[in-house]
Amino acid sequence: xxxxxxxxxxxxxxxxxxxxxxxxxxxxxxxxxxxxxxxxxxxxxxxxxxxxxxxxxxxxxxxxxxxxxxxxxxxxxxxxxxxxxxxxxxxxxxxxxxxxxxxxxxxxxxxxxxxxxxxxxxxxxxxxxxxxxxxxxxxxxxxxxxxxxxxxxxxxxxxxxxxxxxxxxxxxxxxxxxxxxxxxxxxxxxxxxxxxxxxxxxxxxxxxxxxxxxxxxxxxxxxx
Ligand code: CDP
Numbered sequence: 001x002x003x004x005x006x007x008x009x010x011x012x013x014x015x016x017x018x019x020x021x022x023x024x025x026x027x028x029x030x031x032x033x034x035x036x037x038x039x040x041x042x043x044x045x046x047x048x049x050x051x052x053x054x055x056x057x058x059x060x061x062x063x064x065x066x067x068x069x070x071x072x073x074x075x076x077x078x079x080x081x082x083x084x085x086x087x088x089x090x091x092x093x094x095x096x097x098x099x100x101x102x103x104x105x106x107x108x109x110x111x112x113x114x115x116x117x118x119x120x121x122x123x124x125x126x127x128x129x130x131x132x133x134x135x136x137x138x139x140x141x142x143x144x145x146x147x148x149x150x151x152x153x154x155x156x157x158x159x160x161x162x163x164x165x166x167x168x169x170x171x172x173x174x175x176x177x178x179x180x181x182x183x184x185x186x187x188x189x190x191x192x193x194x195x196x197x198x199x200x201x202x203x204x205x206x207x208x209x210x211x212x213x214x215x216x217x218x219x220x221x222x223x224x
Contacts, residue, residue, distance in 0.1 A: 004123065005126075006023065006140065007136075007140040008023070008127070008128040008129075008146060009132050009144070009145050009198065010130075010144075011153070011192060012177045012181055015146060015156060016035075017033050019146065019215065020127070020128035021126075023126050023212055023216055024074075027124075027219060030121050030125045030126070032068065032117050033075060033127075033128055034110060034136070035128070036075065037066065037110045037113055038097050038101045039077070040066045040067075041057060041066050042093045042097045043090075043093050044061070044079045045057055045060060046093070046096065047079075057106050064079055065078075066078070070117060098187075101184070102188070102189065107190055115136070118137070130191075133198050141222040142218055143195050143197060143199065144198060144201055144215055145194040145195070145200045146203055146211075152204045154177060155173075157173055
């Protein structure tokens with residue numbers, strides 16, 4: 001059976017998370033952000049001084065635990081019961097997360113968490129990440145691959161973080177996004193790539209409402 005999953009993948013700063021959140025709210029489904037698990041484990045490992053070694057990281061994830069609490073309003077990333085929504089977006093986490101996400105054991109742990117979350121929600125779920133449509137849910141009902149021009153992604157990321165989008169700041173942010181895209185696209189395990197049956201959506205010149213609507217209307221058809 002085709003899994004009632006909507007997979008939204010794409011590069012850093014393409015707007016996956018905000019888009020997935022709005023799509024999920026309109027469809028009345030939970031939103032599961034896979035990047036939040038990679039980020040939460042990165043934060044936990046940095047705070048605990050744990051080396052970036054697969055087995056140690058997975059043991060840390062289980063013992064604390066590192067998890068996503070799914071609520072009607074969205075998801076809450078937790079480390080040892082504490083809400084880490086804010087610290088997982090910090091620069092020190094962003095700088096190291098792609099290194100951690102290249103580790104096969106870490107990816108297996110995340111994928112198990114994601115599949116368990118979807119099993120608990122038989123009506124379906126909206127998941128976003130890099131490999132949801134290619135690896136985690138290859139039978140997803142709908143796969144979207146979000147892209148946008150690097151300058152536009154940088155501008156949105158700066159505004160999201162409440163920073164000013166000066167030409168210098170945009171240039172710096174483009175370099176940071178491209179550094180992460182390169183790491184994510186060239187890693188050996190589950191690299192960032194568009195699934196053959198994914199719908200590509202370039203959001204550079206779309207309004208947020210239009211891009212959400214484009215996905216919601218396809219989802220309604222896929223689920224009908
Ligand atoms: O910054 P942005 O919101 O675009 O990234 P994110 O979705 O929070 O993901 C942070 C990092 O986690 C990515 O740069 C990837 O290294 C990794 N990731 C992954 O490898 N696979 C996923 N399904 C999701 C995230």
